[in-house]
Every structure is written in C-alpha cells, then in structure tokens.
Amino acid sequence: MNNNILVIILASGVFYGTPLFFAALGELFTERSGVLNLGVEGMMLMGGVSAVWASQHIPGTSWFVVLCSILIGAFAGALVAALHAFLCVTLRTNQTVAGLSITIFAGALGLSSYFANVWDVASETVKHPIRILNPGGLADTPIVGPILFHQTILTYLSWVLCVLSVVYLFRTRTGLKLRSVGESPQTADAVGINVAKYRYIHTILGGALAGVGGTYYSLTIVPQWVDGVTKGAGWIAIALVIFGFWRPDLTLLGAYLFGALQSLGLTLKSRNIQINGSILDAMPFIMTVLVLVIVSGGWAHKRLRAPAALGVPYEREER
C-alpha cells in the first residue's frame, strides 16, 4: 500500500514542497510588513552555499554539524536580507529594483557562485547531509507514514513554524502590529509602532527562512553544491505567497501542491506512465497567474488581497 503511486506523489510533494514553504513563509513575513523581496532566490543560494561550506568544515558529530549548517545557512540568508532591508527601509529605494539587484548580486551567476569557487565547495560531496528521520517508527504506518514521517527534521520543524506563524500573525499583539505596518504604516506610526524596526526585523527573518530553504536544496535534495542549485525556487516562493493569500497555512498546502507538481513528471515516468512533462512543469506558474487574476478583482480582492502598503517605501516626513 505504501508503494501506491498516490502515496509516492504526496510524499514527494511534502519532500520537495518543504524548501518552498520555508522560503515562502519568509517572504510572507517580509510582505506582511510591507516590503516586497524579489531577492529570495539570491538569499536561498547564499544560504545553500554557506551551509555546504559549514558542513564540510565544522568538526563534530553528524547531528551537531547538521544543526550548525542549518543555522549558518539561515544566517547567510539573513545577512543578505539585512542588505535588502537597508536599501528598502533606510534608503527607501525602489523595492523591485533592490530585490532584483539582490538576486543578480547573490544569485546563480553572482556571489553564491563566486564563494563556491573561492571556498572550493563543489569538488567534494557533502559529508553530513540532512538525512531522513523516522520519528519513533512512525514512517512505517500505512499511507500516512511515508507521506508525512519519511521526511527530514526540517519538514517536522516547518510544521511547528507553520502553527507558530498562524498564532503569531493572527493571535498576538505583535502580529497585529506587523499586519498594521503592512496595511497602513502611517496609521501604525501614529499609534506609536516603529515601522522601520518592524520592517527590518521581518525582512531579516524572511531572509533567514529563505536561507534554510536553500540549505534544504544543497544538503538534502541534491546534496552537493551546484551553482544555481535552487533552479528558480525563490521565484516560486514569491508566487506561493500570493497563492496562499498571505496566510501560512494555505501557503503550506500550496507548497506541497507545487512540490508534487515539480516531481510528478519524474514519478510518472518511473512508473512508465507517458505524460507530457512540460505541461506539468508549467502548471505551478500558470496556476499562479490564474490565482492572481482571481484575487485581483471583486470579492476576493477585498478579503484576500496583498497588504495594502506592499512595495511602498514609508516616508515619515511626508505624513
């Protein structure tokens, strides 16, 4: 039963969806604060390359090295995000151009590749990849086991994060403040919320989560360093935030859907089912466009739209 094709498709959806979720959750926080971050791809790659470096150079037991690698991946992503926050919040530059600059600067043809060369991380395989963890033998339960519990520590962590994020955004005072900064920074400022602080913190947090997403690619999926290993996952993450209507729970489901679609072609091919892989590959992107069309007009626009101040620099002097 656990070899059923549907089970395999769902399991790979969770497996390939996890890094998408990390990056998308990060982008979600950033966008909720009113900052558009188009540099996710660059942050993921910087996280990924730093994590590989860490995993090759930090001594110690396997789990310790893995933990350090994840943290260093997150740190690298956060560092790049701090640069984005500086450009967008302090210097109030055009956020689209700033985000694209980040991706060009750090991306597949930029700093991540440069560091990979200088550190020489691509030449050997990763010594301590993030392995599948079977919590208490749960992976052997029929159907649910292989889908949900034949995963890495990062997947289990992502569920915790998902729940925490929902609580944080919709059930805490800080979360309410964060959303008000994204909706109307003027109002937030008037009631004494430090807009710049909120934007900095959540942009940097977003970058850290993107870095973890990148780490998942270089330490779990591949696991080795290849320039541009994320293959555009950062852009999918940005799309996912829209797809999930800026809500962590829906974004998680969307990530699994996109993850399943990404791997569906391969899964079907291994079962000798002939299907046009190109159409499957294109589905996430086409679906995002369709969702965007739906949420852009009418009823949905009022309830499920983007934060109102998304992408608009806040200029306090002009109140």
Added chain:
Amino acid sequence: MQSPLRLERRLTQPKWLNWGVPLLSLLGALILGGIVLFATGKNPISVYARIVERGFASTDAFSRTLISATPFAFTGLAASVAFRMGLINIGGEGQLYLGTIGAAFAGIAFQDQPTAVIIATMIIFGMLFGGAWAAIVGILKAKFSTNEIITSLMLNYVAAIFLDYLIFNSSSYWRDPKSYGFPTGKRLIKNAYWNDISIGSIEIPFGFVVAVVAAVIVWFLYNRTRFGYEVGVIASSPNAARYAGIRARWKIITVMALSGALAGLGGASDVGDFRHVLDAKGVQISGYGYTGIVVAALARLNPLSAIFVAVFLGGLSNAGYALQGPDFPSGLVGTLQGLILFTAVAGEILTRYRIKRQNTIADGVIV
C-alpha cells in the same frame, strides 16, 4: 532605532547630480567590489586592470564587447519603455525567448527568399512573438488589474519550459530531426545570417545597429510625441491622466506590447547575429532579460543612455568570459553587476533627498 542622519526631500534637482551620482555610484561599486576581492585573497587592482584590458582596451576586445552588449541593449530598452510608465515588466527574459522562437521560425520558413527579406521577416516575427507574449501581461493588468511584476515573472518560466519543449520534448518545426543524442534546433542557412558591419577594425554586429536605431525611435516616441507625453502623464499621475481623458488601459497594453517587442527583437538578433539556431539552453543561461533591468536602472530609463550602459555591462561580461579561470572565478561578473546596481539605486537617493544630520534638540523645541 533613531538614525543620526535624516533624509530631506530635495525641491530642485541641481545639474551636477546627473553625472555626479552615476560616477559616484560606479566608484562606490568598485570600492565595495575591491573589498570582496581583497577579502577573498585577490588583488583588486590587477583584476580591474584585466577587466578593462579584455573588455575595452583593444579593437578586438571591443568588437567582442559589442557582441555581449547587443542583447543587453535590447532588453534594457524593453525594460526602460515599460518602467517609464510605471509598468514593472520583468518578463524581458521570456519575451526574448519568444523572440528567438519567432525569428528562428521566420529564418527557417523564408530561407528561400533574398537575405533582406529573411532578415526583415525575422525581425518582424521576433517582435510579434515577444510583443504578443508581453501583451498577455498587459491585458491581464488592464482587465483584472493583476500585478504585472508577478505575471511577467511567471511567464518567463512558462516561456523557458515552452522553449525546452520545442527542442527537447517534441519533434517541433524548430528541432533538427537529424540531431541524435543531444537534440538541437535546425540551423539557419548562411543566407539568413545577419552580417557584421566593419568600421576600421571594429566589427559591429548588425543587431547592435538595429538597437541604436530602436533607441533613437524610442527616444523620439517618448520625448517628442503625444503618445510619449501621455505615457508620462499616466506615470506621474494616473488620476490626472484619467481626468484628461487618456485611456490608460489601452496604454498599458500598448506599452507592454512595445516593451515585449523590443525584447523579442533582442531574441531575433540572438538568432540572426550570433547563434543562427534556436538554442534553448544557451539563451537561458545568459539571463539577458534580467540584465536588461540592470541596464534600464543604470540608464535611469533613458533609451539613449541604455545603449552606453549596455556597452559598459557588455564589456564587463565579455571580460568575464575571457578571463574565466581560477584567478577570475565565475560569479565575479554577477557580483560586480549587483554591486554596481546597489550603489546606483542607493545613489538615486542623492538625487531625491538631501542628507542632513539629525537635530534632535530642535525637534524637541518645535513641539
């Protein structure tokens, strides 16, 4: 987080900013890049010297720089015309792919015609395909007010998958049926090649000349016609445009299509000038569309400046190819491009604001 510096909006823009800011930005980028190089154990001066040498210092190097610059010029123009109206078209990448598809189709289909006819149809089909692809984004924006940043970006991936499909996953019109092992596209016949124009010992790609002509036309359109004036009004005040009776929806679609057509023209030049084949992998690796946004931003959306910026960035990436090796790792060019962009967007702030020291005591007294 009270910053010691304060930004104050400039009411007038002094003339010196127009050349001073880009120059300062470039200098800043070189210094930051130098720090990165130095920190990773390279000598910044010698790296920069070699970039200049291999990018610009000889006629041979300069001819190769123009080859790299040509696609950047087209995608830079494409981004400029859209950004000028506040349309953030980052789909230049996908629109360029569609341009290569259109131009390769024309190059194969009309190969029995005289060269001039082949080239003309390649240009027309490249522009049509790229323009139509971008028009999708424009129509969605005009009809449903969808965010063009995301739709244009998503369509880049759809275009890339479509391009792969034509060459790798199907027996399409473009694929060479005789290519075994690694599938490739049908090669154009020699008659369909766009020939370089030589001035002295500098070889200028025909596509580069087309780009210059296109830049002049775009400049004229945006600075000397009613169309350009209306685009400017929409960009600076959408409401004013509506009261004045300007049909913004039509403009969105038209400007997007124009932007896509320019990117598509870049695709046509890619096929006609350089590759002579629909090269699905090659054109995707290059990231021309994304660099176009860099070009537009550095040129401050001026189509004529875009040509010069394209040559500058072309020189950088040409030197990058020529020097690639252990001393000059791949990734350095993108890093430097990114740094130039950062300092350019950060420098932009100097044109809009004056930086003042925060005077906290005075603030307290005013209350």
